[in-house]
Each structure stands twice: as C-alpha cells, then as structure tokens.
Amino acid sequence: MPPAGAESPVSLDAVPSDMELPMVGQGAMDGVMSTSAAGKLPAPSQMSVFLVAQAPADVTMPIIIKLPASVQSRFVYSGRMTMGDETPVTSLILPVLIRPILSQLERRDVAASQTLRAALAKVEAAHPGFTYDLVVGIMRRGDLSINMNESVLRLQGSTLETDVIEYRLSRSEDAFQELNKKSTALKKILSRIPDEITDRKTFLETIKEIASAIKKLLDAVNEVAGFIPGTTGKQALEQRKREFVKFSKRFSNTLKEYFKEGQANAVFVSALYLIHQTNNIMVTVKNKSHLELKSQQTSIFL
Numbered sequence: 001m002p003p004a005g006a007e008s009p010v011s012l013d014a015v016p017s018d019m020e021l022p023m024v025g026q027g028a029m030d031g032v033m034s035t036s037a038a039g040k041l042p043a044p045s046q047m048s049v050f051l052v053a054q055a056p057a058d059v060t061m062p063i064i065i066k067l068p069a070s071v072q073s074r075f076v077y078s079g080r081m082t083m084g085d086e087t088p089v090t091s092l093i094l095p096v097l098i099r100p101i102l103s104q105l106e107r108r109d110v111a112a113s114q115t116l117r118a119a120l121a122k123v124e125a126a127h128p129g130f131t132y133d134l135v136v137g138i139m140r141r142g143d144l145s146i147n148m149n150e151s152v153l154r155l156q157g158s159t160l161e162t163d164v165i166e167y168r169l170s171r172s173e174d175a176f177q178e179l180n181k182k183s184t185a186l187k188k189i190l191s192r193i194p195d196e197i198t199d200r201k202t203f204l205e206t207i208k209e210i211a212s213a214i215k216k217l218l219d220a221v222n223e224v225a226g227f228i229p230g231t232t233g234k235q236a237l238e239q240r241k242r243e244f245v246k247f248s249k250r251f252s253n254t255l256k257e258y259f260k261e262g263q264a265n266a267v268f269v270s271a272l273y274l275i276h277q278t279n280n281i282m283v284t285v286k287n288k289s290h291l292e293l294k295s296q297q298t299s300i301f302l
Contacts, residue, residue: 087269088276089152093132094124096155099163149268150194156275157191167282171289175227179220179285183278186213190271197264207255214248217278224285233288240284244277 098120106113123130132148139146161168167183169176189209196202221241228234247270254270257263 087149088272089148089269090129090132091276091279092152092156092272093135094120095164095166096152096159097135098131100155100159103160103163147265147268149265149272153191153268153271153275154194155191157188164279166286167279169282169286169289171227173227175220175223176285176289179217179224179282182213182217182220183282186210186217186278187275189213190275193267193271194264197258197267210251214274217281218244221281221285224289228285228288236288237281237284240277240281244274244281247273247277 099117102113102117105116120131136148161184169180171177189206192206193203196206218241221237225234225237228237251270251274254266258267
C-alpha cells in the first residue's frame, strides 16, 4: 500500500488479477529479479509495463516489466525520476547491451521481443538512464562486480546496425552514406581499446588509427553540412562539431595521463564520451537533414 498522502496507484494498463505489485525499497537504485510462486508468468497477452506512482515528495516510481513465459522471469525496478549517472555509458546500455539480447530472443519469440523493445524504449524515453539503472541494480542483487565502462565499450564493436538505427542515416546521397561509414569505423576502433590497452605497441598504433578516424569523421560532417537547410540547422550541427572536438581533445589529454598514471578506466570513459558525441552528431544530422528532404518532397507537389 502506498505511503500516507501518496497518490492512488495508477497504471498504463489494467493490472492482471494474478499480479502482485511489490514495492521495492526507497533507495535510488535497487533491482530485483524474481519468478512467480508457480514458477510461471501470465500469458503473453497479459504482458504490460506498469508505472505506479508513490509519494510525490520522494517521486520514486516502481516500474514492473512483465516478461514473457519463454523468459520465465520478472524484472522489478524502483528508481528516482532522475535516473542513471551522468556518464556516457548511461545512454549506451539500451542500444549496445539490451537490444542485442532482444535480437537473440526474437529468434525464439518475435512477439515477446517486440513487446519488450517497445516497452523498454517507452520507459527509457520517459526516464533516460532507466535501462542502465536496471542493469546495475540486477548486478548488485547478484553480487556481480563488472566494469560497465570497459564492458560497454567492448560490446560497441559487435553492435549491429539494426540495434543502433537511431544513429544511422537513411538518406541515399554519398555524403550521408560516407558519414555512416566514418562514424561506424571510429566507434569500432574505440571498442578495441579494452583488449589492446595493455599492449603498449599495439595501443600506440590504435591511437594513431583513432586520430585518423576522428579527422575523417569531421571531414564527412563538413560534407553533409551542405545538405542542412537554414541557419538554425547549420548552427546546431556546428555546435555538435565543437562539442565533438572538445571531447576529442579531452580524450587526447586522458591518454597522456594514462601513460603517466596507468588509469585505464579513465580511458574507457573518455572513449565512451567520444562515442556518445559521435551519436549526437548523427542524431543532429538525421533530424536537421530530414527537414531539408521534407522541403524538397513538398516542392515537388507545388
């Protein structure tokens, strides 16, 4: 039962009669993985994502994701409205870790995979960082010690295009397809860092590749800039470029510190920031160039 003075529980859908709504502790991050008493979950037709409000003063929102019977488990998560740490790994958990898992599930149960994709995307959009907090909460409950920065950076190299569709450009012009290639190339090189950082000679060669890939990416962005209409769109892309350059310089400084202090995790985090900034460029180009394409299509019918 909600604390005194709290709003009545509300849900996005009707809660099945056989489903309990456990209230996880008031901590900012606590994940639980459990099964029902019978070891089974309700039929897939009863699957939903439920958002249950608690005391407004604390604004803690338990989110229950009912997984399909084929998964035979249930995630129960309670997190505050401001979710995830302010690190780039927060935004990468869903496309780099969760979606590939759902792609594997899709081979066995298409409907279940699509339901979970939609549910997690909806929650992540409303509460950025939710999937990060969910994964970290589960690891804590399982008493697992994993360097998330290192793991996500390594996983970036094996991510399929279908799992990062929001960072891919669909326009067919050479400039856009070239930017797709350059952004993917940079991220793949950065993903090799965890496996190569302990081999000084190999790592130094990788650093040269990264520097070259950064330059090629910026050149590709300059080519695409000509397709961006209006002053506002061009300024938005220019701002993304400046941010990317800033984090590129920070990455370079982090490498210098690494060779002095040997703090590998700082390099992982800096590399993830570069990936995050690359993704930001792709999203900006996608959004702003779409306006130009839409304008062209409209003029055809005038």
